[in-house]
Amino acid sequence: MSTKTTIPDFRVTPSIDQVGIEERVARFTTRSIKKESKMQGMKMVLSMIDLTTLEGKDTEGKVQQMCYKAAHLHDVIPGLPTVAAVCVYPSMVKTAKEALKGTGVKVASVSTAFPSGQSTHEIKIADTKFAVDNGADEIDMVISRGEFLKGNYNFVFDEIASIKEACGKARLKVIFETGELSTLDNIRKVSDIAMYAGADFIKTSTGKISPAATMPVTLVMLEAIRDYYYATGRMVGMKPAGGISTSKLALQYLIMVNETLGADWLSNEWFRFGASSLANDVLMQIAKQNTGVYQSSDYFSKD
Amino acid sequence: MSRIEIQKTYKIYIGGQFPRTESGRYYPLKNKKGNVIANICLCSRKDFRNAEVAARGAQSGWGSKAAFNRAQILYRIAEMLEGRKEQFISELVLQGSTLAAAKQEVEVSIDRMVYYSGWCDKFQAIYSSVNPVASSHFNFSVPEPTGVVALIADENTSLLGLVTAIAPVIAGGNACVVLASESKPLCAVTFAEVLNSSDLPGGVVNILTGTSAELHEHFSNHMDVNAVIYYRNNKAEIKTIKENASLNVKRVFVYNKINIMSEKAESPYFIFDTQEIKTTWHPIENIGTSKAGY
Numbered sequence: 214m215s216t217k218t219t220i221p222d223f224r225v226t227p228s229i230d231q232v233g234i235e236e237r238v239a240r241f242t243t244r245s246i247k248k249e250s251k252m253q254g255m256k257m258v259l260s261m262i263d264l265t266t267l268e269g270k271d272t273e274g275k276v277q278q279m280c281y282k283a284a285h286l287h288d289v290i291p292g293l294p295t296v297a298a299v300c301v302y303p304s305m306v307k308t309a310k311e312a313l314k315g316t317g318v319k320v321a322s323v324s325t326a327f328p329s330g331q332s333t334h335e336i337k338i339a340d341t342k343f344a345v346d347n348g349a350d351e352i353d354m355v356i357s358r359g360e361f362l363k364g365n366y367n368f369v370f371d372e373i374a375s376i377k378e379a380c381g382k383a384r385l386k387v388i389f390e391t392g393e394l395s396t397l398d399n400i401r402k403v404s405d406i407a408m409y410a411g412a413d414f415i416k417t418s419t420g421k422i423s424p425a426a427t428m429p430v431t432l433v434m435l436e437a438i439r440d441y442y443y444a445t446g447r448m449v450g451m452k453p454a455g456g457i458s459t460s461k462l463a464l465q466y467l468i469m470v471n472e473t474l475g476a477d478w479l480s481n482e483w484f485r486f487g488a489s490s491l492a493n494d495v496l497m498q499i500a501k502q503n504t505g506v507y508q509s510s511d512y513f514s515k516d
Numbered sequence: 517m518s519r520i521e522i523q524k525t526y527k528i529y530i531g532g533q534f535p536r537t538e539s540g541r542y543y544p545l546k547n548k549k550g551n552v553i554a555n556i557c558l559c560s561r562k563d564f565r566n567a568e569v570a571a572r573g574a575q576s577g578w579g580s581k582a583a584f585n586r587a588q589i590l591y592r593i594a595e596m597l598e599g600r601k602e603q604f605i606s607e608l609v610l611q612g613s614t615l616a617a618a619k620q621e622v623e624v625s626i627d628r629m630v631y632y633s634g635w636c637d638k639f640q641a642i643y644s645s646v647n648p649v650a651s652s653h654f655n656f657s658v659p660e661p662t663g664v665v666a667l668i669a670d671e672n673t674s675l676l677g678l679v680t681a682i683a684p685v686i687a688g689g690n691a692c693v694v695l696a697s698e699s700k701p702l703c704a705v706t707f708a709e710v711l712n713s714s715d716l717p718g719g720v721v722n723i724l725t726g727t728s729a730e731l732h733e734h735f736s737n738h739m740d741v742n743a744v745i746y747y748r749n750n751k752a753e754i755k756t757i758k759e760n761a762s763l764n765v766k767r768v769f770v771y772n773k774i775n776i777m778s779e780k781a782e783s784p785y786f787i788f789d790t791q792e793i794k795t796t797w798h799p800i801e802n803i804g805t806s807k808a809g810y
Binding site for chain 1: 738740
């Protein structure tokens with residue numbers, strides 16, 4: 214971030230017209246994408262997935278299996294991309310890194326006492342450094358929602374900035390857990406805070422609470438990214454996570470990205486889906502397009 | 517003042533809801549005089565897809581209900597049919613039956629539902645076995661529902677064909693998608709209303725209307741369907757269904773020669789059609805010199 218960037222007063226971020234956002238979103242769902250363009254879209258979706266496992270019961274074996282799936286989505290169909298990254302807990306970064314050697318798939322690690330973020334500053338920094346030292350290419354941090362809701366915006370800003378520093382070369386995704394922030398105004402505000410504090414990506418949710426990613430929330434964040442880009446010239450990525458499990462919905466997200474930010478954002482460098490079951494649905498749709506026959510999940514690996 | 521009678525809208529039944537076909541298409545149903553009685557949904561491939569997804573979602577819950585509970589629910593369906601008897605009779609008459617034939621068809625349908633209700637918690641005992649093995653294992657086989665069954669019901673009856681196709685399949689814990697008679701579809705929608713008010717979970721039975729000529733292909737090639745049962749007489753369709761079924765080795769049964777009004781159309785073997793046999797080897801401790809009991 215250049216030193217010339219002036220940090221705006223976050224108390225006066227633009228307020229969001231909820232009805233307008235919902236109407237705009239409703240229109241994204243009416244686009245008709247068929248045949249070849251649908252196929253291209255679905256391959257793009259696959260290449261944007263952060264295949265995720267964030268369970269207390271995760272084991273090395275489970276992570277290795279998922280990493281194999283990440284690089285070999287469905288070898289029966291030739292020409293499929295790999296997913297963008299796998300997303301795991303810090304303790305699993307080493308395993309994932311080894312399993313993915315030579316595949317080009319990145320390793321993302323959640324951090325800062327994911328999913329609640331209720332821990333001390335020192336622990337959060339140590340958590341992040343541990344993941345980076347083990348080889349994480351990307352860090353998914355959670356913000357302190359309690360501090361944000363109290364109005365302690367400086368705390369949130371400083372925390373993100375210090376984690377960004379601890380990340381070193383790793384790209385930083387900032388998770389807002391929008392389901393806990395209650396209003397679209399809050400989501401817009403926290404998006405601005407995160408981007409000015411140095412986030413490389415902003416991300417909707419942890420996937421641990423409901424509602425997770427929704428289209429209105431994502432649109433508000435995309436518009437924040439657009440305004441930030443106009444103000445500073447820096448591109449920031451977007452990652453909706455949780456609740457996107459069908460290819461139809463995923464394509465609608467791509468439409469929304471294209472019509473809000475433009476085609477520059479339509480690559481896995483700038484847009485990701487945090488999902489675990491989406492990949493299989495997209496694969497089933499691709500197989501359907503290839504064979505003309507509706508598919509059954511019985512014939513697709515459950516990572 | 518004269519009153520304009522309110523016409524019933526005949527829709528389809530998917531996942532416990534009554535949508536119209538996603539295709540927006542319909543076909544006019546005419547009586548003998550050539551007057552249009554109703555507009556019927558002409559279902560498409562995508563309606564079948566949606567119905568299949570609903571059936572798959574509902575199957576595990578239905579299949580894991582206690583057999584006795586399934587019996588109660590099937591009996592409840594029969595009770596509701598009895599309560600709507602007059603409506604079914606008048607619909608059958610509207611579609612060209614004589615009053616006597618209509619009455620008989622409805623009564624046989626109700627009795628058949630009760631018949632399969634009774635079998636819900638009994639067929640397992642008949643098809644299960646304890647198997648002799650030469651090791652210290654307790655070895656037994658039990659029937660389990662195959663999953664989602666696609667049914668193309670009899671063309672010549674409006675209500676009885678549906679009941680005959682659906683009852684043994686759901687008695688065995690499966691979920692189904694059924695195509696109603698094309699020329700006599702009226703009872704299908706009323707029957708769906710009966711199902712909807714009888715504790716049967718949404719999605720266990722899904723009823724579509726339309727043509728077998730268009731839909732048999734999709735009923736038989738969907739990879740997430742486990743069995744197809746066909747009650748009509750079109751040789752070309754039977755051939756296609758058998759060929760398509762090989763894609764994922766669906767079970768295929770063709771019943772085009774049974775007299776649907778007779779008792780021959782009801783048997784626990786129709787339940788057995790959509791069951792898979794699971795065999796379990798359960799190790800038993802060999803204490804001292806005692807031997808396995810079987």
